[in-house]
Amino acid sequence: MEPLKLMDTRITQLFGIRHPIIQGGMVWCAGWQLASAVSEAGGLGVIGAGSLRPDLLREHIRNARRATTRPFGVNIPLLYKYASESVAVCLDERVGIVITSAGSPKKYTGDLKAGGAVVAHVAPNVALACKCETAGVDAVVAEGFEAGGHNGVDELTTLVLVPQVVDAVRVPVIAAGGIGDGRAMAAALALGADGVQVGTRFVASLESSAHPAFKAAVVGAADTDTVLTLKRVTPVRLLKNAFARTAQAREAAGAGRDELATLLGTGRARQGMAEGDLEEGELEIGQVAGLVREILPAGEIVRRFLAEYEAACGRLPAVAG
Amino acid sequence: MEPLKLMDTRITQLFGIRHPIIQGGMVWCAGWQLASAVSEAGGLGVIGAGSLRPDLLREHIRNARRATTRPFGVNIPLLYKYASESVAVCLDERVGIVITSAGSPKKYTGDLKAGGAVVAHVAPNVALACKCETAGVDAVVAEGFEAGGHNGVDELTTLVLVPQVVDAVRVPVIAAGGIGDGRAMAAALALGADGVQVGTRFVASLESSAHPAFKAAVVGAADTDTVLTLKRVTPVRLLKNAFARTAQAREAAGAGRDELATLLGTGRARQGMAEGDLEEGELEIGQVAGLVREILPAGEIVRRFLAEYEAACGRLPAVAG
Numbered sequence: 186m187e188p189l190k191l192m193d194t195r196i197t198q199l200f201g202i203r204h205p206i207i208q209g210g211m212v213w214c215a216g217w218q219l220a221s222a223v224s225e226a227g228g229l230g231v232i233g234a235g236s237l238r239p240d241l242l243r244e245h246i247r248n249a250r251r252a253t254t255r256p257f258g259v260n261i262p263l264l265y266k267y268a269s270e271s272v273a274v275c276l277d278e279r280v281g282i283v284i285t286s287a288g289s290p291k292k293y294t295g296d297l298k299a300g301g302a303v304v305a306h307v308a309p310n311v312a313l314a315c316k317c318e319t320a321g322v323d324a325v326v327a328e329g330f331e332a333g334g335h336n337g338v339d340e341l342t343t344l345v346l347v348p349q350v351v352d353a354v355r356v357p358v359i360a361a362g363g364i365g366d367g368r369a370m371a372a373a374l375a376l377g378a379d380g381v382q383v384g385t386r387f388v389a390s391l392e393s394s395a396h397p398a399f400k401a402a403v404v405g406a407a408d409t410d411t412v413l414t415l416k417r418v419t420p421v422r423l424l425k426n427a428f429a430r431t432a433q434a435r436e437a438a439g440a441g442r443d444e445l446a447t448l449l450g451t452g453r454a455r456q457g458m459a460e461g462d463l464e465e466g467e468l469e470i471g472q473v474a475g476l477v478r479e480i481l482p483a484g485e486i487v488r489r490f491l492a493e494y495e496a497a498c499g500r501l502p503a504v505a506g
Numbered sequence: 507m508e509p510l511k512l513m514d515t516r517i518t519q520l521f522g523i524r525h526p527i528i529q530g531g532m533v534w535c536a537g538w539q540l541a542s543a544v545s546e547a548g549g550l551g552v553i554g555a556g557s558l559r560p561d562l563l564r565e566h567i568r569n570a571r572r573a574t575t576r577p578f579g580v581n582i583p584l585l586y587k588y589a590s591e592s593v594a595v596c597l598d599e600r601v602g603i604v605i606t607s608a609g610s611p612k613k614y615t616g617d618l619k620a621g622g623a624v625v626a627h628v629a630p631n632v633a634l635a636c637k638c639e640t641a642g643v644d645a646v647v648a649e650g651f652e653a654g655g656h657n658g659v660d661e662l663t664t665l666v667l668v669p670q671v672v673d674a675v676r677v678p679v680i681a682a683g684g685i686g687d688g689r690a691m692a693a694a695l696a697l698g699a700d701g702v703q704v705g706t707r708f709v710a711s712l713e714s715s716a717h718p719a720f721k722a723a724v725v726g727a728a729d730t731d732t733v734l735t736l737k738r739v740t741p742v743r744l745l746k747n748a749f750a751r752t753a754q755a756r757e758a759a760g761a762g763r764d765e766l767a768t769l770l771g772t773g774r775a776r777q778g779m780a781e782g783d784l785e786e787g788e789l790e791i792g793q794v795a796g797l798v799r800e801i802l803p804a805g806e807i808v809r810r811f812l813a814e815y816e817a818a819c820g821r822l823p824a825v826a827g
Binding site: 189193310331344346349439471494497 | 526652821
């Protein structure tokens with residue numbers, strides 16, 4: 186193996202990584218296999234705690250540590266019923282980097298930092314980004330409307346959100362949502378981000394634990410094949426299928442929170458992403474699925490991001506005169 | 507005046523302009539005053555035909571020609587009741603550049619090109635971008651969900667849409683939606699676009715014919731102050747006000763197309779943007795309004811875009827090793 190290339194940003198410095206590519210900690214897709222592969226390639230691999238019971242999370246952390254000596258992280262969605270136990274496991278296992286989302290940054294940032302972790306929190310608007318900074322986070326993930334899975338209610342896109350967050354906070358900003366290749370990484374860094382978080386592209390990787398049928402569906406998706414739905418429960422971006430269409434139709438007919446929560450039920454995310462039920466399962470994925478054309482090893486995805494990034498920067502026209 | 511700087515892209519070549527900055531032809535905001543100011547500064551000024559009766563459009567074209575010898579264009583939304591007459595006026599006046607939107611690119615592209623015009627059409631998804639190319643357009647405007655005013659139904663964001671359109675067509679691509687400063691221009695060009703279309707930023711310009719109260723509201727807007735609504739009539743992005751909130755509430759309660767069309771009525775865009783009724787008028791504006799902090803001369807906006815673009819490109823970290 187040739188030695189890893191290096192990009193120097195505040196995020197590579199903060200996390201101690203080679204490239205400012207953070208793999209999203211997607212439920213049902215991001216176990217230790219994916220996280221360690223991304224970290225080995227010089228990015229930041231992230232284990233998604235949101236679909237792992239605490240004992241299983243501990244196992245994934247230990248396996249990741251066996252598979253790589255490089256830094257990796259854990260993502261904890263705070264709406265997850267085992268969020269508090271997941272935080273305890275991360276502290277107990279001395280996980281170096283924790284990304285929290287879908288809840289208040291005040292809740293665990295202090296404890297995690299006291300335990301020695303570097304902490305980032307996901308923000309869908311400027312006000313929450315400022316709250317993150319006040320809560321003491323080391324970085325903010327500015328995540329746009331195009332992102333897969335759970336989403337904010339403000340519908341701010343990555344292109345619009347990132348520069349406003351960059352202007353509002355002093356800590357480094359990681360752009361998330363719609364980052365499918367190195368061109369988008371160049372775009373995000375041009376907006377002032379110090380790194381990117383990439384979810385959808387890594388769902389369709391060799392090491393992702395997504396069901397093969399779900400990976401194939403991501404590869405086959407066209408540009409218009411996702412929808413943000415269940416806005417009155419928790420907005421979530423899904424690949425369009427029978428379930429998503431039903432949810433959308435009920436929502437359009439004026440269904441309230443209770444009806445939609447009942448329709449959603451429990452276990453649909455597992456049914457879709459882990460078990461491969463492409464019609465009745467919940468298939469969380471970003472808009473950028475339309476750009477994904479093949480399943481690749483995670484390390485190869487990282488290497489292509491770098492090459493595409495360099496090519497994109499090289500094509501930018503100069504201002505003459 | 508110092509001589510204008512130059513950026514060389516397929517769009518500056520196609521339009522014969524100095525910088526790949528196309529001013530959006532916004533209804534009620536983009537008359538000859540704004541268009542000629544942008545063209546004089548080296549971008550492409552565009553007269554918005556969608557709020558001008560044909561005889562008034564002709565007057566604006568003639569006034570623009572008196573005010574600048576540089577190229578300018580006309581934007582014609584094809585859902586406008588005088589669209590066909592507007593096309594006839596452009597042909598008759600030998601307007602060099604016409605941008606059409608909100609309709610089929612097949613309808614007028616042939617006639618306009620036969621009359622000597624360079625033609626671009628607005629596309630919100632990859633399939634329509636391909637149809638534009640087949641129809642013979644010279645460029646495609648790839649416009650994302652964050653854009654102000656009329657919008658597609660697919661909700662694809664600029665960050666996700668632009669690279670997919672760039673991959674799908676051979677003609678040059680102009681990125682639109684969410685381009686509020688030179689950082690976003692650098693982002694769009696990194697994605698592979700050859701130019702950007704800027705609407706919202708120019709609404710809050712000295713030469714914009716928007717009502718002063720509307721300009722002030724744009725300057726005062728926060729990141730979360732716009733909403734895409736009236737999705738069952740024609741989706742439109744508005745500054746949140748009493749009218750937008752009513753429309754949203756009725757939509758959420760399941761109101762159909764007819765009820766929403768009646769609620770909208772006629773003349774609301776004029777009432778809001780031209781007459782300054784900030785509560786009951788329709789205030790078409792992009793998500794990026796949150797980034798706009800002051801009213802500036804259009805030429806100064808163009809110059810700042812260039813400086814911000816250069817700074818953004820200069821900050822992009824290199825890949826070492």
